[in-house]
Amino acid sequence: MGLAKTExxxxxxNEIALFAKVFGHPARVSILQHLFKINSCVCGDLVNExxxxxxxxxxxxxxxxxLGLIKGSVEGTSVCYCIHxxxxxxxxxxxxxxxxxxxxxxxxxx
Amino acid sequence: MGLAKTExxxxxxNEIALFAKVFGHPARVSILQHLFKINSCVCGDLVNExxxxxxxxxxxxxxxxxLGLIKGSVEGTSVCYCIHxxxxxxxxxxxxxxxxxxxxxxxxxx
DNA sequence: CATATTAATCGTAATATTGCAATAGATTAA
DNA sequence: TTAATCTATTGCAATATTACGATTAATATG
Numbered sequence: 082m083g084l085a086k087t088e089x090x091x092x093x094x095n096e097i098a099l100f101a102k103v104f105g106h107p108a109r110v111s112i113l114q115h116l117f118k119i120n121s122c123v124c125g126d127l128v129n130e131x132x133x134x135x136x137x138x139x140x141x142x143x144x145x146x147x148l149g150l151i152k153g154s155v156e157g158t159s160v161c162y163c164i165h166x167x168x169x170x171x172x173x174x175x176x177x178x179x180x181x182x183x184x185x186x187x188x189x190x191x
Numbered sequence: 192m193g194l195a196k197t198e199x200x201x202x203x204x205n206e207i208a209l210f211a212k213v214f215g216h217p218a219r220v221s222i223l224q225h226l227f228k229i230n231s232c233v234c235g236d237l238v239n240e241x242x243x244x245x246x247x248x249x250x251x252x253x254x255x256x257x258l259g260l261i262k263g264s265v266e267g268t269s270v271c272y273c274i275h276x277x278x279x280x281x282x283x284x285x286x287x288x289x290x291x292x293x294x295x296x297x298x299x300x301x
Numbered sequence: 302c303a304t305a306t307t308a309a310t311c312g313t314a315a316t317a318t319t320g321c322a323a324t325a326g327a328t329t330a331a
Numbered sequence: 332t333t334a335a336t337c338t339a340t341t342g343c344a345a346t347a348t349t350a351c352g353a354t355t356a357a358t359a360t361g
Contacts, residue, residue: 083346
């Protein structure tokens with residue numbers, strides 16, 4: 082079906098999955114790393130940097146923006162995208178809780 | 192196309208994306224949380240716990256196993272699945288590096 | 302205004318993902 | 332061996348994702 086049955090999971094589980102999904106494509110990982118590195122950006126740079134077509138990059142940026150992980154402001158004919166730091170920190174908190182579940186006890190089997 | 196152009200990204204970027212992708216579905220998030228919670232498991236439990244059909248759960252388990260995040264051992268007619276702790280820690284290291292990129296400097300714009 | 306520049310949107314093709322019914326495989330118990 | 336139990340696999344339908352050419356929208360510049 083291609084459609085996840087989100088209604089049978091908790092809000093927290095769905096939120097984790099949504100964040101993870103957006104990181105589930107190397108182009109978006111690359112975009113975010115680049116934005117962190119140069120600490121400021123325009124879309125055209127990313128097209129050159131990454132090598133996908135402009136509409137493709139634009140679409141990936143849209144998804145990142147939709148989740149609030151980046152923000153963009155118009156600068157003349159170009160758009161300046163950068164990390165939305167407050168939201169990034171909030172996202173990290175959600176993901177860290179998931180990644181750092183208690184791993185100390187011994188398994189009862191396996 | 193539905194096909195990511197992985198060849199234009201680094202191994203690290205592709206690895207992050209692969210891990211993230213597997214967390215990109217709430218059923219797999221839920222399965223992992225349940226495995227952490229009870230610290231031992233069989234597939235039948237998960238079918239009752241999560242509410243998806245048995246083949247669906249089995250398929251999600253397969254993906255988690257493929258990435259090495261869980262391991263399963265046959266126990267009679269059932270299979271005992273649990274977190275692969277060493278691999279989980281290794282995965283956490285990769286994901287943490289990505290999530291904890293330097294966020295301290297001020298943006299040059301935005 | 303006309304043109305250039307840059308990013309967003311639309312439309313579409315190819316592929317991937319999700320979910321489950323039906324079935325097969327494996328193991329135990331009688 | 333047969334039946335019961337549990338998990339994996341197959342096959343398929345519905346939806347999602349990815350990528351990009353063509354186009355549009357918005358803003359600057361001459």
